Amino acid sequence: MNPLANHPFLKMNGIGNAIVVVDLRGTKLNVTPQDARAIARGDGLAYDQLMVLREPKRDGADAFMTIFNNDGSESASCGNGTRCVAWALLRDSQYDHVLLETSAGPLESWRNSERNFTVDMGPPRLEWRDIPLASAVADTRVVSLPDAAPEIAALGPFSAASMGNPHAVFWVKDPDTIDLAKLGPALEHHSMFPQRANISFAQVVSRQHIRLRVWERGAGITQACGSAACATLVCAVRKEMTDRKATVSLPGGDLMIEWRPHDSHVLMTGAIELEFEGRFDPALFAS
Numbered sequence: 636m637n638p639l640a641n642h643p644f645l646k647m648n649g650i651g652n653a654i655v656v657v658d659l660r661g662t663k664l665n666v667t668p669q670d671a672r673a674i675a676r677g678d679g680l681a682y683d684q685l686m687v688l689r690e691p692k693r694d695g696a697d698a699f700m701t702i703f704n705n706d707g708s709e710s711a712s713c714g715n716g717t718r719c720v721a722w723a724l725l726r727d728s729q730y731d732h733v734l735l736e737t738s739a740g741p742l743e744s745w746r747n748s749e750r751n752f753t754v755d756m757g758p759p760r761l762e763w764r765d766i767p768l769a770s771a772v773a774d775t776r777v778v779s780l781p782d783a784a785p786e787i788a789a790l791g792p793f794s795a796a797s798m799g800n801p802h803a804v805f806w807v808k809d810p811d812t813i814d815l816a817k818l819g820p821a822l823e824h825h826s827m828f829p830q831r832a833n834i835s836f837a838q839v840v841s842r843q844h845i846r847l848r849v850w851e852r853g854a855g856i857t858q859a860c861g862s863a864a865c866a867t868l869v870c871a872v873r874k875e876m877t878d879r880k881a882t883v884s885l886p887g888g889d890l891m892i893e894w895r896p897h898d899s900h901v902l903m904t905g906a907i908e909l910e911f912e913g914r915f916d917p918a919l920f921a922s
């Protein structure tokens with residue numbers, strides 16, 4: 636039997652971004668990409684990201700997080716998932732603060748109120764090599780896609796940033812009119828993105844408000860993507876379209892994003908929700 640059978644999980648969401656949290660600290664268990672895909676097929680478990688907690692690698696940290704997309708690929712970053720993990724670790728605690736590790740480095744998260752959490756996503760990376768893009772780009776605020784199909788060329792240039800994971804942000808009049816299911820996969824897999832990319836369509840409503848829809852790398856259409864909201868605010872500030880603090884409205888709800896001037900860290904604040912908790916049905920892993 637798969638050792639994950641009957642292991643406890645939490646099904647949560649961060650403003651609609653579907654998250655499953657599995658705590659493997661204190662065990663020798665592991666999650667393989669195949670396990671991750673099997674879990675996503677579970678009853679009510681269709682997630683965008685699976686957050687797997689293991690023993691931290693350094694003193695003072697609460698857990699090391701491995702982040703799976705629902706296609707079994709890994710991401711080094713997930714803002715909404717991190718806020719859900721913070722809730723899970725703090726729910727019976729008198730403390731309000733956690734330090735989490737990912738392959739991209741440490742992340743702090745804290746409780747503002749029972750269901751409202753902030754995560755410090757660290758500084759963005761803005762050089763083309765660090766995002767990464769496939770070829771040299773002088774200004775990652777304005778990137779054109781060579782040889783694009785007409786419907787992609789019609790979108791105009793995009794802005795790029797890494798929040799530990801790669802993001803491309805297209806500026807549009809109304810994100811609701813974008814055919815995400817068609818454009819998302821074509822752009823995610825475009826040769827400009829050697830590690831694929833999360834694809835955002837953003838409308839700057841005012842200097843304090845952005846509307847956003849996201850096609851996530853490895854997960855597809857989501858109700859919300861925290862790192863995309865952070866990348867979009869950073870790109871909007873660099874293009875002088877918004878202030879350094881703005882509300883980003885996604886289909887699942889609002890995030891408050893702030894790009895702090897003194898250390899360049901990006902903070903993301905919003906609601907989280909516990910939907911249900913249970914144990915993995917052994918039948919999930921049977922095939």
Ligand SMILES: N[C@H](CCC[C@H](N)C(=O)O)C(=O)O
Pocket residue numbers: 652683684704709710711712713714715716800801833851852853854859860861862863
């Ligand atoms: N939903 C996540 C991001 C997932 C990113 C993932 N799709 C990737 O980079 O592969 C968030 O709230 O930041």
